[in-house]
Amino acid sequence: MSQRRVVVTGLGATTPLGADVATTWKALLAGQSGVRLLTEDWRELLPVHFAARVATEPTDQMERVEMRRLDRSEQFALIASREAWKDAGSPDDIDKERLGVVVASGIGGVITLLDQFVNLNEKGARGVSPHTVPMLMPNGPAANVGLELQAKAGVHTPVSACASGAEAIGYAYEMIKNNRADIIVTGGVEAAIHQLPMAGFAAMKALSTRNDNPAAASRPYDVDRDGFVLGEGGGILILEEYESAKARGAKIYCEVGGQGLTSDGYHIAAPDPEGSGVQRAIKFALANSGLSTKDIVHLNAHATSTPAGDVAEANALRKALGKDADHVAVSATKSMTGHLLGGAGAIESVFIVKALQERLAPPTINIENLDPAVTVDVVRDTPRALPAGDIAALNDSFGFGGHNVVLAFKSL
Amino acid sequence: MALSQADVLAGIKEIVEEVAGIPAASIELDKNFTDDLEVDSLSMVEVVVACEERFGVKIPDEKVTELATVGDAVNFIVNAAA
Numbered sequence: 001m002s003q004r005r006v007v008v009t010g011l012g013a014t015t016p017l018g019a020d021v022a023t024t025w026k027a028l029l030a031g032q033s034g035v036r037l038l039t040e041d042w043r044e045l046l047p048v049h050f051a052a053r054v055a056t057e058p059t060d061q062m063e064r065v066e067m068r069r070l071d072r073s074e075q076f077a078l079i080a081s082r083e084a085w086k087d088a089g090s091p092d093d094i095d096k097e098r099l100g101v102v103v104a105s106g107i108g109g110v111i112t113l114l115d116q117f118v119n120l121n122e123k124g125a126r127g128v129s130p131h132t133v134p135m136l137m138p139n140g141p142a143a144n145v146g147l148e149l150q151a152k153a154g155v156h157t158p159v160s161a162c163a164s165g166a167e168a169i170g171y172a173y174e175m176i177k178n179n180r181a182d183i184i185v186t187g188g189v190e191a192a193i194h195q196l197p198m199a200g201f202a203a204m205k206a207l208s209t210r211n212d213n214p215a216a217a218s219r220p221y222d223v224d225r226d227g228f229v230l231g232e233g234g235g236i237l238i239l240e241e242y243e244s245a246k247a248r249g250a251k252i253y254c255e256v257g258g259q260g261l262t263s264d265g266y267h268i269a270a271p272d273p274e275g276s277g278v279q280r281a282i283k284f285a286l287a288n289s290g291l292s293t294k295d296i297v298h299l300n301a302h303a304t305s306t307p308a309g310d311v312a313e314a315n316a317l318r319k320a321l322g323k324d325a326d327h328v329a330v331s332a333t334k335s336m337t338g339h340l341l342g343g344a345g346a347i348e349s350v351f352i353v354k355a356l357q358e359r360l361a362p363p364t365i366n367i368e369n370l371d372p373a374v375t376v377d378v379v380r381d382t383p384r385a386l387p388a389g390d391i392a393a394l395n396d397s398f399g400f401g402g403h404n405v406v407l408a409f410k411s412l
Numbered sequence: 413m414a415l416s417q418a419d420v421l422a423g424i425k426e427i428v429e430e431v432a433g434i435p436a437a438s439i440e441l442d443k444n445f446t447d448d449l450e451v452d453s454l455s456m457v458e459v460v461v462a463c464e465e466r467f468g469v470k471i472p473d474e475k476v477t478e479l480a481t482v483g484d485a486v487n488f489i490v491n492a493a494a
Binding site for chain 1: 431432433454455457458461464
């Protein structure tokens with residue numbers, strides 16, 4: 001059997017910038033921030049009063065009865081999957097035994113878990129919803145998408161904190177490559193804007209506390225960055241085996257070249273300052289894709305706006321790409337979307353696919369003073385044109401626990 | 413407190429519409445929860461708990477499986493409240 005190739009044929013998203021891919025991408029290119037003050041009273045309990053909520057509430061995109069038995073993360077997964085499936089031409093007549101789903105979440109149905117604990121305390125065990133477990137399980141988003149599409153090749157949920165969404169896409173790529181499936185709905189979602197997870201992140205000093213100017217709080221690579229901004233939403237891609245995608249006349253965005261996966265073995269939350277795990281992941285992704293550093297023109301960075309993480313990553317990129325880093329347009333889109341945790345690697349992969357399609361790298365906003373320790377070429381304030389011809393781009397994602405995932409995408 | 417059959421039916425219609433999204437107008441005494449109204453096993457638990465709260469009755473788990481139709485539920489609740 002000849003090598004099976006994997007292509008992207010559909011995109012979907014619901015993000016702090018828009019209810020779909022088109023709206024989100026437009027806002028991203030315009031350099032808009034999706035970060036806003038929270039309106040809930042509980043914000044006063046926290047040192048952080050803002051977050052990046054989805055631009056459009058699921059209530060505007062789903063029926064009430066369907067919503068009430070779905071965790072918010074599952075709602076995001078279904079909303080984005082429906083858009084992506086439609087974008088792929090709704091290939092409903094494909095063999096369901098060759099259709100898979102790999103959708104990740106970093107934390108799962110944490111809001112359901114916490115809400116039901118309140119019910120238990122107020123009303124007793126009878127007050128706990130029978131939908132609690134299917135709503136809180138981290139594989140719930142994947143399972144609900146799989147049920148809706150009747151996917152029978154396998155439904156999976158890799159969990160690696162903020163690398164989960166990227167790891168899901170890598171897993172989906174492998175499933176097609178290894179001939180387990182011909183088409184996969186893949187990506188990541190997160191819905192964790194709630195006082196408890198936010199208090200937890202705040203206790204780690206991981207969140208920005210720029211309460212007087214939320215829209216300027218997520219500022220990767222700026223000298224005054226003080227932590228990440230929690231976001232919510234999700235991104236979904238339809239991956240498909242190249243020959244079968246061509247055979248059904250699918251619109252093909254680009255190719256998924258390959259992936260590189262490593263772990264740091266260093267610390268549960270802090271990045272390895274040497275960044276050796278990140279460098280190895282980049283090398284593996286390039287080798288796995290048959291690419292060299294010369295081919296890479298764009299990179300969507302993990303860059304969450306934390307003091308330690310951004311520079312450690314930038315150093316690792318410079319070391320891994322060497323002199324070729326000079327022609328890599330680095331975008332830190334979390335400056336606009338906030339950090340979607342398990343959804344981050346997925347929406348950022350959506351952005352890479354759009355960047356390759358439109359030959360435009362999105363900007364990074366809020367850099368007033370670029371940290372001099374950052375030695376990569378950051379796209380600031382306005383989009384930058386990418387070259388014509390065969391080009392490739394990388395998406396790197398890292399998660400608490402020391403997980404490093406790098407995905408490579410190629411124009412086609 | 414005695415409940416009338418009409419009161420209980422009206423209450424169940426509201427609960428099933430809330431839980432399962434079935435229009436109240438299509439919920440009648442002879443409708444089967446599973447086959448006609450597509451109330452699945454998890455949603456049936458919600459219906460039962462909501463009925464207990466609303467009508468102040470206890471519906472034991474072993475009785476729930478016997479409540480096949482809306483009419484079965486109405487009769488059980490009317491008798492339990494009597």
